[in-house]
Amino acid sequence: MKNDKHEEHLTPDERSVGSARGIETIFVFTDFSDNGTAAVRRAAQLAVQHGSALRVVHVVTPVPLSPVQAWRRSDDARTRTANAKIILAALAAHATAHHSIRVNTQVLAGILLDEILRESAAGDLLVLGARGSGLVRRALLGTTARRLLTKCDRPILVVRQDPAAAYRRILVPVDLNDNADTTLRAVLALAPEAEVHVLHAYELGYEGQLRLAGVSESSIRAYRQAATARAWARLRAMLARQERGAPRFHPHLERGQAGRSILARAKRIDADLIVMSKRSRSKLEDIILGSVTERVVIDARSDVLVVPLLPGDQPAAG
Numbered sequence: 001m002k003n004d005k006h007e008e009h010l011t012p013d014e015r016s017v018g019s020a021r022g023i024e025t026i027f028v029f030t031d032f033s034d035n036g037t038a039a040v041r042r043a044a045q046l047a048v049q050h051g052s053a054l055r056v057v058h059v060v061t062p063v064p065l066s067p068v069q070a071w072r073r074s075d076d077a078r079t080r081t082a083n084a085k086i087i088l089a090a091l092a093a094h095a096t097a098h099h100s101i102r103v104n105t106q107v108l109a110g111i112l113l114d115e116i117l118r119e120s121a122a123g124d125l126l127v128l129g130a131r132g133s134g135l136v137r138r139a140l141l142g143t144t145a146r147r148l149l150t151k152c153d154r155p156i157l158v159v160r161q162d163p164a165a166a167y168r169r170i171l172v173p174v175d176l177n178d179n180a181d182t183t184l185r186a187v188l189a190l191a192p193e194a195e196v197h198v199l200h201a202y203e204l205g206y207e208g209q210l211r212l213a214g215v216s217e218s219s220i221r222a223y224r225q226a227a228t229a230r231a232w233a234r235l236r237a238m239l240a241r242q243e244r245g246a247p248r249f250h251p252h253l254e255r256g257q258a259g260r261s262i263l264a265r266a267k268r269i270d271a272d273l274i275v276m277s278k279r280s281r282s283k284l285e286d287i288i289l290g291s292v293t294e295r296v297v298i299d300a301r302s303d304v305l306v307v308p309l310l311p312g313d314q315p316a317a318g
Contacts, residue, residue, distance in 0.1 A: 023050040023189070027123040029057050029116055032087060034279045035129030037095075037160040042303070043127040044095040044103075046157075046190070049166065053102040056092040057119060058084050060109045071160050072109050113148060120154050128150045130160040130297075130304075149278060149293060149306060155186065156306045158297055161272060167191040167303075171251075171271040172198045173296075181276040184242045184249075184309050190275075192306070197269055199252040200235050201261035202227075228253065259295040266302055275305045 028043035030036035040056055047054040060080045062071040071077055084107045108115045118165045120126040138196050148156070174180040187196055193204055204227055210220050231253055239249045254261045266274050296305050 015079055023052050023124045025053045025055065025123040025128060026050075026125045027055050027057060027120045027208045028127040029059065029120075029186045030088070030091065030129065031058065032091070035159065037091060037129075038162045039096045039127050039129040039157075041126075042144065042157070042159045042163040044099060044101065045099045045163050045166065046125070046127075047096075048099045050189075051101075052098065053104070054092075055119075055123065056088060056095075056103065056105045057115075058107050060084055060113055062110070068110055077109050081109055083308060096231065116148065117151055120152060123154060125157060126152060126154050127157045127159060129156045133168060149297070155284070158304045158306070160301065160303055167194045168275045169195045169267045169269055169271050170197065170273045170275060171262070171269060172196060172275045172301075173258065173292075174198055174200050174235070176200055176202075176231065178277065178309060179276060180238055181241060182273060182309055184239075186264050186307050187275050187306075188242070188248070191273070194273075195250065196248065197250040197252060197265070197271070198235070198239060199254065199262065199265050200231060201254045201256055201258040202231055203255065203257065228255075250298050255307070258292045259299075260293070262296055263265065263299055266300060271302050273303045273305060274300050275307060277307050279308050 001147070023046070026043050026047050028040050030040050043054055043056070046052065060077065062068055063076065066074075077143065085105070088105045088107060092103055096103050102134060108119065116126070116128070170187055170191060172180075173185070182197075187194075205226055207220060207224070210223065232251075235251055235253060239251060243249065252265060255264065262274065265271075274296060276296055278293050293306060
């Protein structure tokens with residue numbers, strides 16, 4: 001079922017926002033769970049904010065062990081698809097009732113992750129609930145989460161909270177080995193009025209080896225202070241490129257394991273969104289992605305946006 005609210009209902013400012021900020025089409029996938037419904041509401045809110053087209057999609061999945069192509073032609077698939085279209089149209093209409101945005105609803109039949117990856121490729125932002133029921137919940141856990149995070153080349157917003165308001169406090173973890181300009185620009189575009197905290201969590205290498213080698217504690221302390229000073233300088237230089245003389249970010253530097261530090265800082269500042277950047281240069285990095293990004297996606301209390309780095313933002317391979 002299709003529900004279009006045409007572009008002529010948008011103001012000129014609303015039309016320009018999506019194009020200028022690169023968020024022209026938002027795809028939201030829902031399984032009709034509470035989190036899935038919250039994801040639709042958040043996607044609608046962002047579509048209004050950015051003048052974006054909104055596509056609301058539900059995936060009807062085959063019964064276990066059924067050949068997908070044959071199942072798509074079955075009475076079961078047709079019945080479930082027809083019922084889902086009615087529910088989806090009502091959900092989309094309710095979420096967008098007070099907004100003049102372009103909305104399209106579609107029910108797809110097939111393997112959940114395959115459908116998400118294929119359909120979201122045509123959009124600028126993929127939105128889905130964090131803890132849905134059945135297959136959607138499993139899609140955000142374990143190896144399938146890694147598939148989604150590594151194979152999807154669009155920003156992914158994982159929604160946990162019912163969107164009572166626009167994002168107000170955002171945490172952005174950064175890796176100083178990467179150019180975080182893409183991520184910081186995405187944050188400012190997504191939530192221009194939000195308070196933005198930028199965190200670099202780091203662990204000092206070789207400290208244990210220095211101690212084993214008999215290096216004095218005063219020398220180790222000096223090494224630690226110098227490393228911290230270098231990290232602060234690099235973090236502030238990174239932020240200055242985006243701020244251009246107008247302070248915009250709250251910087252934080254913490255020693256410790258990245259995943260643990262991110263979750264602790266998000267709780268401390270009461271963040272309602274964490275923005276993670278991801279890069280992938282090798283199969284090995286695909287395998288170990290879960291050490292930080294996947295942990296935050298699964299364990300955070302807030303919404304999480306995962307932004308792929310552009311090729312120019314990544315360090316050279318080697």
